Amino acid sequence: PDGSKIFQTRAEQENAQWFDADTYDMITIKNPVPGPWQAVGQIKPDSRIMVVSDIALNAPSLPTTLFSGEILKQTATLTNGAKPIAQADFRRVVELQIELISTDNPNYDNFKAENQVIATFEDNGRGMDERPGDGIFTGQFNLSIEAGEWTPVFSVTTPMFSREQAGSAFVLHKNPISLRTTLAQDKTEDAENYHTLHIDVDKKHVDVTTLLIDGKVRYPNGDVHTFSLTEPTAADRYYNLVALDKGKFTVKLTAYGKTIDDRDFILNVPEYSF
Numbered sequence: 043p044d045g046s047k048i049f050q051t052r053a054e055q056e057n058a059q060w061f062d063a064d065t066y067d068m069i070t071i072k073n074p075v076p077g078p079w080q081a082v083g084q085i086k087p088d089s090r091i092m093v094v095s096d097i098a099l100n101a102p103s104l105p106t107t108l109f110s111g112e113i114l115k116q117t118a119t120l121t122n123g124a125k126p127i128a129q130a131d132f133r134r135v136v137e138l139q140i141e142l143i144s145t146d147n148p149n150y151d152n153f154k155a156e157n158q159v160i161a162t163f164e165d166n167g168r169g170m171d172e173r174p175g176d177g178i179f180t181g182q183f184n185l186s187i188e189a190g191e192w193t194p195v196f197s198v199t200t201p202m203f204s205r206e207q208a209g210s211a212f213v214l215h216k217n218p219i220s221l222r223t224t225l226a227q228d229k230t231e232d233a234e235n236y237h238t239l240h241i242d243v244d245k246k247h248v249d250v251t252t253l254l255i256d257g258k259v260r261y262p263n264g265d266v267h268t269f270s271l272t273e274p275t276a277a278d279r280y281y282n283l284v285a286l287d288k289g290k291f292t293v294k295l296t297a298y299g300k301t302i303d304d305r306d307f308i309l310n311v312p313e314y315s316f
Contacts, residue, residue, distance in 0.1 A: 043076065050062065056071075057071070057073065065131070068135075090129060090131070095122060096121075096124070097203075097205055098121050098205065098207075099119075099138050099196050099197070099205075100120075101116060101117070101140070101163075104116075104212060105305055106303075108185060109185065109247070110185055110189045110214055111185060111217040111311060111312065112309040113183065113184055113310065114185065114307075115170045116161065116180070117180050117181075118138060119178060130165075133175075134165075135200060137198075137199045137200075138162070138181070139162045139163065139196075140161045140183075141159045141160070141194070141197065142157065142192040142193070142194055144156075144192060145190075145191040145193055149191075151189050158187045158192075160184065161182060162181060164181075165179045165180070189214050189217075190214060192211065192212060217309065217311060218309075221293060221311065222239075224238040226285035235284075236284060237285050238281075239293060240278065240279075241271075248301060248302065251274055251276050252300040255298075256269075256270050256296045256298075257271070257295045257296075260291070261287065261289075261291060262289025263286070269281055290315055291316055294311070294314075295310075295314075296308065296311070
């Protein structure tokens with residue numbers, strides 16, 4: 043506005059930073075002079091200029107009941123000065139993520155635990171993101187971390203600056219499904235014996251009548267069998283495994299259901315061996 047110029051080679055001397063990439067330049071100017079600015083150079087017809095004033099990640103609050111091992115999808119939008127960012131090229135150079143930081147409460151298992159990045163938001167149409175370049179970013183949470191008290195930190199990062207916003211602390215509950223077995227008795231000639239896999243559910247947090255199970259069992263001889271428990275019932279869940287050989291059995295489950303406050307969930311149950 044005052045007629046002076048800022049060149050890339052002298053940016054630092056002009057109280058500015060200049061980031062040069064193959065497809066864009068990002069220039070940060072401290073205390074800019076008010077008034078009309080111009081970009082002078084080899085500007086192509088399809089080039090665009092964007093003034094960044096207040097980048098923010100807008101994501102819904104995390105659910106109040108979350109479980110260790112849960113897989114969760116969440117969407118977010120990116121705004122500049124409280125308005126959605128329309129420029130897809132700019133969205134591609136911005137990284138959005140959520141990090142969990144332990145509150146270091148000695149009453150929980152995650153006391154002194156390391157920070158955990160649980161989701162990176164992307165707008166590329168891959169994974170759980172529905173459409174590429176529609177301005178809606180999708181993050182997939184895989185909460186395979188210790189249960190305990192955590193603080194979520196939402197961050198927006200570009201090559202030259204970042205923004206962080208801390209949310210309210212919440213308690214990540216232990217995986218609500220645990221496994222145990224009743225071993226088969228000695229096999230008789232008249233009947234085939236079975237080991238019984240018991241699937242115990244924390245009914246304080248889970249509506250057990252909605253629970254569905256997909257499972258995979260690796261037998262001692264290396265055979266792998268899959269199974270599903272899809273019958274809605276309030277009864278305890280169990281599955282019988284043929285006791286053909288002695289040795290190590292390994293079980294891996296994925297559970298689907300609703301919490302007691304009617305939220306759908308998907309979670310991985312830790313691998314279990316006996």
